[in-house]
Structure formats: structure tokens, C-alpha cells
Amino acid sequence: MIDIINLTKHFDNQPILNGVSLSVKKGSIYGLLGSNGAGKTTLLNIAAGVYRQDKGNVFINEETVFENLDIKDKMVFIPDALYFFPQYTIEQSAAFYRNVYSGWNEERFEALREAFDIDTSKKVHKLSKGMQRQVSFWLSLSAMPDILILDEPFDGLDPVMRKKIKNLLVQDVAERGMTIIISSHNLREVEDLCDHIGILHKGSLLLEKDIDDLKSDVHKVQLAFKNKVPSTLFDHIQLLYKEERGSVMLAIVRGDYEEITSIFQQYDPVIYDILPLTLEEIFIYEMGDRGYAIKNILV
Numbered sequence: 001m002i003d004i005i006n007l008t009k010h011f012d013n014q015p016i017l018n019g020v021s022l023s024v025k026k027g028s029i030y031g032l033l034g035s036n037g038a039g040k041t042t043l044l045n046i047a048a049g050v051y052r053q054d055k056g057n058v059f060i061n062e063e064t065v066f067e068n069l070d071i072k073d074k075m076v077f078i079p080d081a082l083y084f085f086p087q088y089t090i091e092q093s094a095a096f097y098r099n100v101y102s103g104w105n106e107e108r109f110e111a112l113r114e115a116f117d118i119d120t121s122k123k124v125h126k127l128s129k130g131m132q133r134q135v136s137f138w139l140s141l142s143a144m145p146d147i148l149i150l151d152e153p154f155d156g157l158d159p160v161m162r163k164k165i166k167n168l169l170v171q172d173v174a175e176r177g178m179t180i181i182i183s184s185h186n187l188r189e190v191e192d193l194c195d196h197i198g199i200l201h202k203g204s205l206l207l208e209k210d211i212d213d214l215k216s217d218v219h220k221v222q223l224a225f226k227n228k229v230p231s232t233l234f235d236h237i238q239l240l241y242k243e244e245r246g247s248v249m250l251a252i253v254r255g256d257y258e259e260i261t262s263i264f265q266q267y268d269p270v271i272y273d274i275l276p277l278t279l280e281e282i283f284i285y286e287m288g289d290r291g292y293a294i295k296n297i298l299v
């Protein structure tokens with residue numbers, strides 16, 4: 001549905017995006033992760049057709065995005081720095097959205113009153129930062145977009161509201177196949193939401209993964225042997241990391257669970273356990289395997 005191909009962008013002769021390509025399928029949630037200055041906002045602005053790229057292209061359903069009003073009618077971008085018309089109340093802002101988006105759904109707007117519970121006669125500028133974020137979600141979801149582009153969307157929201165908004169997003173994805181790209185510098189914040197994760201670092205995509213594949217493909221194994229650790233233990237295993245804690249070896253390995261187990265069992269370990277890994281741990285080892293210290297890339 002969204003195809004970003006070989007995107008390049010410079011600002012002031014400095015490269016900001018260096019040939020980034022990624023695809024997002026309809027009805028999926030893509031998490032774009034990266035540290036400050038990685039290029040996430042720039043990439044999202046190009047994907048939303050706000051900035052024009054130097055090279056490459058962004059296609060949505062095989063059409064280019066830039067200056068394409070039909071696509072923009074079905075897409076909502078919530079930027080990191082929110083913008084509302086000065087002096088507009090929520091009601092007046094809703095009237096603006098109602099005029100701009102052909103998919104605007106009044107019933108949805110009314111139904112979401114319960115979730116957001118903010119007086120619509122209030123001026124948006126007079127609301128707190130977190131409440132302004134809530135209003136941006138309220139209006140955006142009422143516009144019933146096919147595509148939602150979210151730049152650091154949970155900034156300033158309290159934990160209860162984060163959960164509520166995540167539930168609303170997942171509901172729209174499940175019920176009407178909405179597609180989301182969401183940027184964050186915090187993996188923990190988006191891991192429960194996304195089905196794909198890409199890590200952007202200094203304008204390049206370092207790693208892109210399906211979360212289910214990632215979880216089924218990397219394992220933490222605890223092993224102990226009666227005697228010394230066999231020297232050939234990892235000869236046929238893709239090892240990402242190992243450490244010895246006394247007589248117990250801890251290894252992070254990649255591959256099929258059953259194949260790995262059958263290889264290790266040949267060495268007759270006295271202890272053999274496969275332990276669960278968090279997504280964060282998986283990324284740390286995957287990135288370490290590629291020569292990057294993820295701690296410098298993600299918080």
C-alpha cells in the first residue's frame with residue numbers, strides 16, 4: 001500500500017535521508033524507530049506529501065503522493081509539533097476537518113466524546129499539551145483516514161490515555177484496514193502496537209523486521225555441561241552473543257527453535273533451557289551482530 005523507494009533528501013547540502021526504502025502493507029502498523037536527528041520527521045513529512053524529496057519516490061496504491069489531493073483526502077498526518085488555527089475551538093476545528101475530509105464521520109466524532117471527554121466549546125490553544133494531542137487524535141480518527149501518519153504521537157499523554165488511544169488505533173486497523181506509520185525513539189512505547197519495525201540511523205534504514213518473525217527467530221539459551229564446554233558447540237549455530245556465568249553458558253542464537261534444540265542436544269547438556277527474550281533484547285543483539293551498539297541508537 002505504501003511504497004517508499006530509495007528516498008534521498010538534503011537540507012543545507014547536508015544528507016538527511018540516504019536512499020531509504022520501505023513498504024507498509026494495508027492494515028498494518030509500521031514503527032519507525034531512531035534516535036534524535038535520525039531523519040524520522042523528514043521521512044514522515046515526505047511520506048505525507050508535505051516535503052518534496054530530492055530523489056526516489058513515495059507511492060500510495062501505486063500513485064505518487066506529492067500534490068495528490070485524492071490521496072491526501074484519505075490520509076491524516078499528526079506531526080510532532082501540532083498545529084491548530086489560533087482562536088479556533090474544538091467545535092470549529094471539527095468543522096474545518098468536516099469540510100476538508102470527505103470521509104468525515106459525525107457519528108464517530110460524537111462517539112469519541114466519551115473517550116476524550118473535553119468540552120468542545122474550549123479553544124484548542126487554551127488546552128494543555130496532552131489535551132491538544134487528544135484533540136488531534138479525536139479529529140483525525142473522525143476523518144476515518146485509510147492512512148494515518150503519526151510523528152511521536154504519545155508525547156505528553158498520560159499512561160491511561162496512551163492505552164486508550166492505542167486501543168482506538170488497533171480497532172480501526174482491525175475493523176476497517178487502516179494503515180499506520182508511527183515514529184518513536186522508544187521501542188517499548190510502540191512494541192505492543194506495531195507489526196513491523198524499522199530502525200533509522202543517520203538517514204539510513206539499518207534494520208527492518210516483522211515482529212512475529214523476529215520473535216520466533218531469535219532465542220536465548222541457557223546451557224551447562226558436565227565437563228568443559230565443547231569447542232564445536234556453535235559451529236553450526238548462528239551465534240549473536242554469548243557469556244559464561246560460572247558453569248552456565250548464556251547464548252543468544254538465531255534460527256529455527258527445533259533445529260537449534262536438536263544441535264545442542266547432541267552435546268548432551270546437563271542444563272538446557274530456552275528463555276523468552278523481550279523485543280528490546282532482540283534488537284540489541286541483532287544490531288550488535290551488525291556492528292552497532294543499539295544503546296546509542298535507541299533509548
Ligand SMILES: Nc1ncnc2c1ncn2[C@@H]1O[C@H](COP(=O)(O)OP(=O)(O)OP(=O)(O)O)[C@@H](O)[C@H]1O
Pocket residue numbers: 011012016034035036037038039040041042043080185
Ligand atoms: N527544515 C529543515 N532545515 C534544515 N535542516 C533540517 C530541517 N528539518 C530537519 N533538519 C535536519 O535534518 C536532520 C533530521 O531531522 P529530523 O527532524 O528528520 O529527525 P528525527 O529523527 O525526527 O529527530 P527527533 O527524534 O529529534 O524528532 C537533523 O539534523 C535536522 O537538523
